[in-house]
Amino acid sequence: MLKPKKIPQRQCVGCRTMKNKRDLIRVVKSPAGEISLDFVGKKPGRGAYLCPDSACLTRARKTKALERAFETAIPAEIYDALLAQMEAADGT
Numbered sequence: 001m002l003k004p005k006k007i008p009q010r011q012c013v014g015c016r017t018m019k020n021k022r023d024l025i026r027v028v029k030s031p032a033g034e035i036s037l038d039f040v041g042k043k044p045g046r047g048a049y050l051c052p053d054s055a056c057l058t059r060a061r062k063t064k065a066l067e068r069a070f071e072t073a074i075p076a077e078i079y080d081a082l083l084a085q086m087e088a089a090d091g092t
C-alpha cells in the first residue's frame, strides 16, 4: 500500500506565506557561498523560497530577506534573474 504523499511546505521570504514547495522558486547558496536559482530543487546548499510573483521579490529585496536568509550580499544579477524567471512564469 502506498502512503499518501505529503507535499512539503515552505515559506516565501517575501510574503511569509506557507506554500507547496513545488509552487515556489528556490534560491540556493552553495557550500562555496555562491547564490543561484535552483529550478529542479536539488542543488546542494542552503535554500530560500519565493513565490513566482514579482511583488514577493520586490518585498524580499526591500526587506533584505534573502540577505538575511543567506547571511551574505545578493548580487543584482540574481534579483534580475529571479525577476526574469517570474515574468516568464507570468506569461504562461
Ligand SMILES: [Zn+2]
Pocket: 012, 013, 014, 015, 016, 017, 050, 051, 053, 056
Ligand atoms: Zn510570496
